[in-house]
Amino acid sequence: MIRHDMQGHHDEGGSSAIRQSEWTGRMAKLTDYSSYADAQARATSDAPWDLFDGDRDHLNIAHECITRHADGSGRAAVRIAHADGRDEILSFDTIAAGAARFAHWLDAEGIQPGERIAFMLEPSLPFYVCLFGAMQTGAISVPLFTLFGPDALRLRVDDCKPTILITNSEKADLARSMNGPRVVVADDGLLDEIEKYPATYTSKTRANDLAVFQYTSGTTRELPEAVRHSHRALVTLMFAALYGTGIRPGDEFFCPSSPAWGHGLWHGTLAPLGLGVTTGTFAGRFDPVRLMQALDDYQITNMSAAATHYRMMKNSGKAEDFAFHFKKLSYTGEPIDPATLDFIETYFKVPACSMYGTTEIGVVLVNYPGADDFTVKPGALGKAVPGQKLQVQRPDSTPSAPGEIGELMLWRRDKWETTKDRAKIDEDGYFYHCGRADDVIISAGWTMSAVEIENTLLKHPVVLECAVIGVPDPQRGQVVKAFVIANVDGSDALVKELQTFTREKLAQHEFPRVVEFVTDLPKTPAGKVHRKILRDREAAKAADLVN
Known part of the structure; x- marks a missing residue:
């Protein structure tokens, strides 16, 4: 018997793609494997169902996540x-x-x-x-x-x-x-x-x-x-969970994202509980020091958090006060800047693995935490979840060349659908986020990425947080404006220093021509910088000047 899996591979010799486990006498499951090669070979459309009591006809999330694990043991x-x-x-x-x-x-x-x-x-x-x-x-x-x-x-x-x-x-x-x-x-x-x-x-x-x-x-x-x-969404979630957060039985898991949002509910709550894994979460006003205390006290080995959570831990300056026990880390929401990645490497000792997706489409790009045969590239979104097909495309719908920025497209329902994000791939097939489609700034014919400029500014030692947008300019169409939270007072000298710093690291045309020092940045409830609010504010200012 030959049965095709979600990627067109096939396995011979039975109704299950998972062979009998020789050392336990039971049928092996996806949770028994952690390598990238096994994910590609074994993550068939049938395999996640073996992790649950229910079937394609009858299934209940509450039973799978809670009731079946309630054995009287406490x-x-x-x-x-x-x-x-x-x-x-x-x-x-x-x-x-x-x-x-x-x-x-x-x-x-x-x-x-x-x-x-x-x-x-x-x-x-x-x-x-x-x-x-x-x-x-x-x-x-x-x-x-x-x-x-x-x-x-x-x-x-x-x-x-x-x-x-x-x-x-x-x-x-x-x-x-x-x-x-x-x-x-x-x-x-x-x-x-x-x-x-x-x-x-x-x-x-x-x-x-x-x-x-x-x-x-x-x-x-x-x-x-x-x-x-x-x-049944719990079952389809497992591909993203197993290969996005690397969750496995035996992990001590934590996700500080609110369960009112997709990441906190599906990856922070339902996925670990569905596997019988103890999960952790945060309640009340977020405090990065309180989070690090909990990570230490609970001896957390696997955490999945928003990029903002990692950045706030870095900015607290208190990480050296705690002991960490991480074996796997993942993040979502937005790319992590290089300075925060350096912090993670210094204090947490394991690579931070991006997982990319949205509430509407789910997680589709991952870095396979815990897979010894998968190289995590700093800043990369990773590669596709088994069964998913993505492509970076030019405006004419042809595939972009490696290094060429285009629109990230997802193959779904027998057609390419836009994710509304810009991206690029490298020679090894890794995807990189280049901002939302409306975060691209075109100034005097130059196309620039808000994310790239933000990441560069965040490497400067005085910059704690920043956001970059394009603002109207009568001669250039748009110019780059940066909103900066700094650990020193803003000044004209600091503006020039940041401009020079960015130009030297990126390109002579790629720097913020306008810098505004602020004390906070608008964010979504999920913690991501809300550039649209900044763009709307600037548009309102421009309209007031005209009127």
């Missing part, structure tokens, strides 16, 4: 590092019992499969009870960011129309102002109320039933529709 499922210094450890047993009781409570409240249950909570027992309890019943879980203001929250509530919105007492009045969903406060009273229900629940969802509505961290004025995920 084994930790989630470690929560609270900003105030507290550590909270939640076991699989505790979450499973609470989620089952919450599921029964939803049934008693008349909630039907397909209804939306939204919750705006920090990581906590109520958060996980609500997340998994709703999914057990066939309802759809909708995590919402706790720092949403009224406009951002209203747009999302109007879009997903939840029957119930669960939040804490602090946010209750804001939630009630939405004038739609029933608001439930997730406090000890709710936990006491559900205590009367059974601690077990039998899920009957089908694999293709919707399980989660996920929102991106877009602006309130340009709110995308919720990305809708079925229960």
Whole structure:
């Protein structure tokens, strides 16, 4: 029998591409292998299903992530590092019992499969009870960011129309102002109320039933529709998890990203729990020193974080106060600048592996953390996840040559679809991010990358953070403007120094002709610099001058 896998390879001799494990007598699984070569040979379309109890007909995320691992041992499922210094450890047993009781409570409240249950909570027992309890019943879980203001929250509530919105007492009045969903406060009273229900629940969802509505961290004025995920999304997630974060049983895992966002939910929560791996997260206002304390205390061996998290740890100047135990590191959201990569190499001792994707398309480019036969190139997005096909293209849709910047395209649904990102490849087939399509700056005929100029500025010892955009110029069309957070006071002399520094490292035309020193930069809730806000501000200034 010959069965083709997702990349056109084939294996002979049976219905599974995974051969019998000679040393254990059981069928080997994808989690038994960590090399890049094995990923290419063994990551077939069938292989991830072997990691779960469910099948293509019936599957439930809550069962796979929590219930089946609740064996009465009290084994930790989630470690929560609270900003105030507290550590909270939640076991699989505790979450499973609470989620089952919450599921029964939803049934008693008349909630039907397909209804939306939204919750705006920090990581906590109520958060996980609500997340998994709703999914057990066939309802759809909708995590919402706790720092949403009224406009951002209203747009999302109007879009997903939840029957119930669960939040804490602090946010209750804001939630009630939405004038739609029933608001439930997730406090000890709710936990006491559900205590009367059974601690077990039998899920009957089908694999293709919707399980989660996920929102991106877009602006309130340009709110995308919720990305809708079925229960089987947990299975398709595993390629990106196994080869993007390198997650394997036995890891001590941590992801400080909020589970209201795609990275924190899917890679920080569902992927590790689905494999029975204890995960860790952060609750409250982010503090890089508190994070490093938790990484030390929990002896974390595998962390996946946003690029901003690594940069903030570097800027804290406190890394030498802690011991680190890393074997695998990954990051997402945006490229990491060279200075932060040097920090990671100095203090964490393992390479930081980029994983690239979006809430809409998932993770598609990875660096295979933990694979001894894969060379991690600093700054590279890596290579495709098994089964994915990507290409950098020119405007005429032909492939770009190595080193030539073009548009990053993804093969999906039998056609090339744009990622809205610019990229290039090298001679070895590694992909490199060159900014969003609208982050390209064209000045006097020269095409420049905002990301490249930012990375160069960040190498200067006084620059802590920066953002680069193109601003209108009557002669050049656009010129480069840099917004800089420095550890010294800004001055005309420093502007010239930064300009010279950039020109000497890049090209004579490639430098910020305008530099503005600032104390903070606008960021998305996920922590990425929000260049669009800067562009809008500059456009408004230009319009005011004209008027």
